[in-house]
Every structure is written in C-alpha cells, then in structure tokens.
Amino acid sequence: MAGREGGNRQQEAPGEAGAAWAEELLEHLRPAARDVRRVVSWLSGAVRGSVALQDAAGNLVAGTRIPLDEGLVTDITSGRIASAAWEGHERHLRLVRVEHPSHACVLAVSRRVPFDRRASDIVTQTAPVIELLLTARESTAAGLRLQRATSDLRLAILQLLMVEDTVAARRVAAGLWPGLLDADTACVYVVESDSAVRDRIAEECLDSIREDALVVRCPAMDGHVIVVSPRDTTGDALRSLVGRHTDTFLGGSVRQSLARTATAYGQAVSALAVAHFRPDKTAVYAERTHPERLMDPETLRAWTARVLHPLDALPHHTRAELLATTRLGLEFTAVNAAKVLGVSRNTVRARMERVEALLGTDFADLTVRAVVHLALNTQIGLPDTPCARTTGPRGPRLSDLLSGPARTWAQNLLGRLDADARNPRRTLRTWIAAGGNAERAAQALGVHAQTVREHVRSAEPVLERQLLAAGTDLYEVVLAHLLVGDLDLPVLQRSG
Numbered sequence: 001m002a003g004r005e006g007g008n009r010q011q012e013a014p015g016e017a018g019a020a021w022a023e024e025l026l027e028h029l030r031p032a033a034r035d036v037r038r039v040v041s042w043l044s045g046a047v048r049g050s051v052a053l054q055d056a057a058g059n060l061v062a063g064t065r066i067p068l069d070e071g072l073v074t075d076i077t078s079g080r081i082a083s084a085a086w087e088g089h090e091r092h093l094r095l096v097r098v099e100h101p102s103h104a105c106v107l108a109v110s111r112r113v114p115f116d117r118r119a120s121d122i123v124t125q126t127a128p129v130i131e132l133l134l135t136a137r138e139s140t141a142a143g144l145r146l147q148r149a150t151s152d153l154r155l156a157i158l159q160l161l162m163v164e165d166t167v168a169a170r171r172v173a174a175g176l177w178p179g180l181l182d183a184d185t186a187c188v189y190v191v192e193s194d195s196a197v198r199d200r201i202a203e204e205c206l207d208s209i210r211e212d213a214l215v216v217r218c219p220a221m222d223g224h225v226i227v228v229s230p231r232d233t234t235g236d237a238l239r240s241l242v243g244r245h246t247d248t249f250l251g252g253s254v255r256q257s258l259a260r261t262a263t264a265y266g267q268a269v270s271a272l273a274v275a276h277f278r279p280d281k282t283a284v285y286a287e288r289t290h291p292e293r294l295m296d297p298e299t300l301r302a303w304t305a306r307v308l309h310p311l312d313a314l315p316h317h318t319r320a321e322l323l324a325t326t327r328l329g330l331e332f333t334a335v336n337a338a339k340v341l342g343v344s345r346n347t348v349r350a351r352m353e354r355v356e357a358l359l360g361t362d363f364a365d366l367t368v369r370a371v372v373h374l375a376l377n378t379q380i381g382l383p384d385t386p387c388a389r390t391t392g393p394r395g396p397r398l399s400d401l402l403s404g405p406a407r408t409w410a411q412n413l414l415g416r417l418d419a420d421a422r423n424p425r426r427t428l429r430t431w432i433a434a435g436g437n438a439e440r441a442a443q444a445l446g447v448h449a450q451t452v453r454e455h456v457r458s459a460e461p462v463l464e465r466q467l468l469a470a471g472t473d474l475y476e477v478v479l480a481h482l483l484v485g486d487l488d489l490p491v492l493q494r495s496g
Contacts, residue, residue, distance in 0.1 A: 021046055021118075021122055035133070036053065036061065036062050036130055036133045036134060036137065037062040037063075039062075039126065039129060039130055039133060040052075040053050040062040040063040040130070041062075041063070043109070043122065043123070043126050044063065044064075046119075046122050047109055047111060047115075047119040047122055047123065048111065048113075048119075049109050049110050049111035049112070049119075050063070050064050050066055050109070050110045050111075051063040051064070051066075051107070051108070051109050051110075052064060052065055052066040052068075052106075052107075052108045053098065053105055053106070053107050053108075053130065054068075054073075054105060054106055054108070055077070055100070055103055055104075055105050055106075056073070056074070056077035056078075056103055056104060056105075056106075058070075058073075061105060066093075066108050066110050068093075068095070068106070068108055069086075072084055072086075072095065073095070073106050076095055076096075076097045076104070076106050077097070077103070077104040077105070077106060078104075079097070079104070081097075082096070082097045083095060083096045083097060085115075087114070090112050091110060091111075091112065092110070092111045092112070092113065092114050092115055093108065093109070093110050094108070094109045094115060094120070094123050095107070095108050095109075096123060096124070096127045097127075098127050098130050098131050098134070099131045099134075099135075100131070100134050100135075100138070102138065105130075105134070107123070107126070107127050107130060109123050150176070151216075151217065153172065153176065154214055154215065154216045155216050155217075155219060155342070156172060156342070157169050157172050157173050157181075157214055157216075158214060158216045158226060158228065158261075158340075159340065159341055159342045160172065161228065161258060161261035161262075162261055162262045162265070162324065162328060162340055162341060163262075163320065163321065163324035163325070163341065164259045164260075164261075164262075164320060164324055164380070165320070166181070166258045166259055169181060169258070170182070173214070177211050177214075180211065180212075180213075180214060180230075181214075181230070181258065182230075183230030183258075184257060184258065185230065185255045185256060185257050185258065186228050186229055186230040186255065186256065186258055186261070186264070187228075187229060187230075187234070187235065187252055187253050187254070187255050187256070187264065188226065188227070188228050188252070188253045188256070188261060188264035188265045188267070188268045189226070189227040189228075189229070189234065189235065189238055189250060189251065189252045189253070189268055190218070190224050190225070190226055190227075190250070190251045190252075190265070190268040190269055190271075190272050191205060191224070191225040191227065191238060191241070191242065191248065191249070191250055192221075192223050192224055192248065192249045192250075192251070192272055192275075193223050193225075193245065193247065193248045193249075194223060194247060195222035195223045197245075198217065198222065198223055198224075198225060199217070201225055201241075201245070201248065202215060202217050202225045204241055205225055205227060205238065205241065208237040208238070208240070208241055209227070209229065209231075209234055209237055209238075212229060212231045212233070212234060213227050213228060213229030213231065213234050214227065214228040214229070215227050216228075218340075219339040219340060219342070220332070220335075220336040220337075220339035220340050221336070226265065226268075228261060228264075235252055235284075238250050238252075238282075239280070239282050242280075242281050242282055243280070243281075248281065249272060249275040249276055249281045249282070250272070250275055250281065250282040250283070251268045251269060251270070251271035251272025251273070251274070251275050251282075251283055251284075251285070252267075252268055252271055252282070252283070252284040252285065253265070253266075253267035253268045253271070253284075253285050254267060254284070254285050257380075259380055260380055262324070262327055262328055262331065263377065263380075263472075265340075266331050266332075266471055266472055267285035267472075268285065269471075270285055270466065270471070270472070270473065271283040271284055271285040271286075273466060274286075290476065291374075291406050291409060291410065291476060291479050291480070291483065292374060292377065292378060294404070294405040294406040294408075294409050295401045295404075295406050296401070296404075299396045299400055299401060300378055300401060301378060302396050303375070303396040303397070303398065303400065303401060304374075304375045304378040304379050305379075306396065307359070307371075307372070307375045307492055308323070308359075308375055308376075308379055310358040310359060310360075311323065311355070311358055321351065322351050322354060322355050323355075323376060323379065324341075325337070325341065325343075325347075325348055325351040325352065326351065326352050326355045326372070326376060327373075327376045327377075328340060328341065328348075329348050329349075329351075329352045330363075330369055330372065330373045330376070330470065330471075330475075331373075331470065331471050331472070332470070332471070333470070334348045334349050334352075355372075359372065359492055360492060361490065361491070361492050364435055365435060365490055366432050366433075366435055366436055366474075366478050367432070367478055367481075367482060367487055367488070367489070367490040368490040368492070369470075369475065369478075370474075370475035370476075370478035370479050370482070371398060371479075371482075371490055371492065372492075373472070373475045374475070374479065398482075398489055398490075398492075399489060402482060402483045402489075406483055407483045407484065409480070409483075410479070410480035410481075410482075410483035410484045411483075411484055413463060413477070413480050414463075414477075414480050414481070414484060414486070416462050416463060417459055417462060417463070420458070420462075422455060422458075424455040424456070424458055424459045424462075425459075426445075427441070427445065427447075427451075427452055427455035427456065428455065428456060428459055428467070428477070429481055429486050429487065430444050430445055430452075431452055431455075431456055432477075432478055432481060432487060433487060436470075436474075438450075438452040438453050438456075453468075456468060463477060465477055
C-alpha cells in the first residue's frame, strides 16, 4: 500500500482484495470515466500483464498488440467458442469474446505467470464492462452522426431559401419537419454569443422553439445562430433565452416572404448591431422609409426588367443562381456569402463576374453596386418573364427614377450632416466615389486616411445606417447621393 515500507506490507484478505478491484472496475462506468482505453490500461495493471482488445479483422481497438493465433481469434469472434486459454514457456494467455453492436471483439490478456483465481475473475468481469462501454460509444457516435446529418439538412434548407428556391426548401423540410415552411412569410432572427458556447445556445434554441422554426448554426459567423420562423411566438422565446445568458444578443427582421429570406437575414444582422446598445440586448429591424418605396412602382419595375434583361436568355436555374448569388455577394463579403451558400468564394466571385459582364458594368464602383442592388431587390417582386415592352431601347432609365418624393427623402437624409463643421458630407461623398477606399479618398481630400474613417464612422449614428460594412444601409446612402446629384450616375449597358 502507498506510504508503507515494502518489508512491512500487509497482505489483503481475499474478500478485501476482491472488493477493491471490483470497486475500481465499477468506477470506470461513471459518466466522466467511460473510456475503453482506460479500462484496458487498468486491466493491464490489475493482472500485471499485457492486454489487447482487437476486432475480427485484427485491428487494435485498445491496449498493446499481442501475437494471437488467427484461427483461434476467428473461432471466438464468430461465436464458435466464447473463450480460450493457452499456456507456453513464460507466456500464459486468456482470450474472451466481447460483444459489440456491429461486430464482436477479442479481449486478450497475456502474463508471464499462470492465471490465479483473482486474475481470472478480473478478466472475466472486465469483459462485460468493456461490452457496455463499446455499446455506449457506438450509441453516442450514432447519435452524433444523426445530429450532424440533421444540422447539415437544416443548413441545406437555409441555403435553398437564400437562393429563393422555396419549392425545394419546402420539399426537403417536409420529410423531417412537416408544416414548418407551409407559411408564405417568416421572420429571421440571429442570436449572437461567444463561439465557445454557440452549440449550447443552438441546442437551447431548439429546445425552446421545438419544431416551430429552422435553427441553423451560421456557417459564416462562428458565434451566430440563425433562426427562420413563420410563428409569432418565436421572438418571445428567443428574447427569453437571451435574457438568461450574459453576452448574448438577438437581432430580428420584419416579416418577409420566404423568397426574401436573404433580405430578412440582412435585416436581422443590422438589428443585431443595434441590440448591443439595448438594455434587453435585443432589437428588431426598424422598418423605415426606403428610397425605392418613394419611386413610381411601374417605372421602377420596368427599369428593373430592362437592367436585368441581359440575363433573360439564360436557362431559368442559371439565371436564378446568378441573381441570388449576386444579391448575397453585394450584401456580404464573398467569403461570407460563399459560406452561407455552401460554395467556394471563387464560385461566388465567378458568378458575380459573369453578371458584371452581362450587365456591362463593374462592381468595384459603389454607385454601380447600389444601383444593381436596387434592381435585384425590386426583381424579387417581378414575374419570371418580363413584359416585352419593359426591355426595349425606349424603356425607362435610371434618371427617370431620381425625382419627386425620393429626391426630397435624399435631401433630408444627407442634410443631417450639414450641421457638422468638419464637413463629413464632403468626406462621405469622396469616400463613396473612391469605392469605399479610405486611402484614395484621403489623397483626393489632402487629409489622413484615419480622418476619412473617423468622418465616415461619425456619420453612421447621424444617418442611422452602417456605412463601413457593405449592405443595404450603405447602398441607400449611395442612392441618396445619386438622387441629389452629388455623384454621377453610373452607366449600365442597358439602363442608361
């Protein structure tokens, strides 16, 4: 025993010795100690020998490899015999069949001295413990595989919604979550937490919402969980969840059609930024006046059809794929758009470059991005086959949209910056013209690049829009500059 001199070591009574090793063996069944390799290692020490656990194919599952007779192993794994013993010069061997959910294994124990009653009992009693642990491990592995498959399926459904393929999304969802996407509209929520606890937050979302929503671990942002739900009660359940956790925030969209899931996702991310400054750590996207709502709807729809007319000759699925990818690529970085869509960033860039070529324009220009973004958002409400009268050379041009109430809106919005003596309005205009590049804008203005960034950043709370990240907020401010004539109109091949 530890702490005693070797010469004074007392012999344990047989009953005490048996109770000791049995208790040690049972300890390995505790949830925190369930490990087949640890049990095999313990067995090796308990019997003072070498131990190997191998399957019928000879693969070592745990322990150290021991030379075994293949015929004997086959007899045991096939069930012909349950155990075997072998004795030779300075080698004594015991083999025991160990059941496994998918195949049998052999537990082999080798000692230099013969097996006494105690060693034999330990081997005999250890075999069923290993069986239990192997079964538990197999069940756990199967559960994890099912969990991963379900998680991948949820992501696939979200990706289909992001590219507006609602028919396929409903078909996939119907098998596991009947009725989930039967509604025509839904809200999108984004729950933000530390990436280390994201999986636990996702599980709590699933427990709180049950089968009433699509819960997806965001493939682009490690700390985000995306929730798409047609149910009105989902928001309350998520707010309650956020209230129970520190450093957890919630952003939600307004209700959108399923085809506009990507738009709703952008709204939820925008609201999430606001949630960081709210006492309850939650925010819903503030529905505000958007410039396209102040434009003549018929003229806007006709102009949109004319802008996107070069894509009409493409096969339907190709056209839809290009439009959906470009819409996401304009809202987010190519890397994040690729993760959301489940494709490579090179694929996203290639698709956007193809759209650039078809439209005869360059997405490096922020005014182009804003105008195409306007067309793509309007396109969602257009029929698949545009009316012929909207695509001719005499159709409406961009200049036809930039008047009336929309121009008044733009003047009021940008006018908020006029009170600042630093003239951030000039800085913002120059920064947009430079494609959002602070260094190039600084050279044009004769100031430091950091000054440009500070002016742009200071304009964000005044305009109530995020400007340093691409997306709807920035494009609305760009459109405002176009509406008041502070920036030149971009030239698209078809829109004029």
